[in-house]
Amino acid sequence: MEVLIQTALSFPVVIFMVLLGLMVIYWLLVAIGLAPIEFLEHDSLRDDHLASAMVSLGFAGVPVSVALTVLLGLGTLVAAAVELLVLRFLPLGMLRLPLGLVVLWGSLALAAPLSVSLCYKLQPSLHRHRSACQCSLLGQTVIVRATEQEGNLYHATLEEDPDVDVVLHAKRGAVPGPGERWVLVKYLADEEAYRAVPKAKFMDARTRLRKLRMLQRHKGHTAH
Numbered sequence: 001m002e003v004l005i006q007t008a009l010s011f012p013v014v015i016f017m018v019l020l021g022l023m024v025i026y027w028l029l030v031a032i033g034l035a036p037i038e039f040l041e042h043d044s045l046r047d048d049h050l051a052s053a054m055v056s057l058g059f060a061g062v063p064v065s066v067a068l069t070v071l072l073g074l075g076t077l078v079a080a081a082v083e084l085l086v087l088r089f090l091p092l093g094m095l096r097l098p099l100g101l102v103v104l105w106g107s108l109a110l111a112a113p114l115s116v117s118l119c120y121k122l123q124p125s126l127h128r129h130r131s132a133c134q135c136s137l138l139g140q141t142v143i144v145r146a147t148e149q150e151g152n153l154y155h156a157t158l159e160e161d162p163d164v165d166v167v168l169h170a171k172r173g174a175v176p177g178p179g180e181r182w183v184l185v186k187y188l189a190d191e192e193a194y195r196a197v198p199k200a201k202f203m204d205a206r207t208r209l210r211k212l213r214m215l216q217r218h219k220g221h222t223a224h
Contacts, residue, residue, distance in 0.1 A: 007080055007084055010083050010087070013079045016072060016079055019072050020069075020072045023072060027065075037065060038063070040064040040068070041136065042135065043188075043189065044185065044186040044187075045139060050068075051135070054067050055138060057116065058116040059115070059119055061139070061140045062122060070119055075110075078106075082106075082107070087100075087103070123161065127158070135187050139185075141182070141183050141199055142158055142159060142168070142182055143158075143162075144177060144178055152170045152171070153167050153170075154167070154168040154170060154176050156196075167194065169195060182196035183199050183202040184196050
């Protein structure tokens with residue numbers, strides 16, 4: 001027990017423990033109805049925020065709160081394993097901080113793909129309760145299956161779960177055709193519908209944005 005306590009209080013495991021503790025408190029508030037599941041969600045992927053970052057990591061289709069809890073949980077296990085099996089036996093001294101930061105980053109890097117895989121398996125169950133968090137579908141691909149219903153509304157189904165129906169609200173000049181694949185990018189709560197863009201356009205935009213960020217970082221390093 002003493003070893004476990006020392007591990008939990010060691011750096012960087014203690015960082016994970018604090019963040020995981022905050023997520024536990026959050027879920028307790030959700031359970032008693034004092035916090036919504038959508039607390040960490042946004043209704044659009046347009047701007048830089050936690051929800052769009054999680055989608056870019058591959059967590060589309062699950063609430064940010066669920067994805068973050070799984071990521072922190074697995075990250076905690078990885079960091080604790082490194083501490084128990086390696087770090088506690090080394091006389092680190094002043095190296096504890098820089099090495100701990102490396103372990104922190106490495107734990108998240110290892111936990112991310114495992115978390116994405118686990119969340120992917122949870123998607124069908126979460127889709128059945130999507131009324132509690134409509135924004136969690138942002139970033140997912142849908143297949144248009146019907147022509148115009150009324151106004152600019154179109155029916156589509158999730159590519160990975162055809163049993164889930166969604167309604168698309170198309171802008172003028174951007175009309176989806178049956179069988180086309182579009183990506184959900186914004187939730188319109190008043191209409192219970194989604195804005196979407198063609199999948200190819202969405203992927204091109206992500207590529208350009210990634211290149212732009214890399215260029216900005218390069219310019220920042222050059223300036224220094």
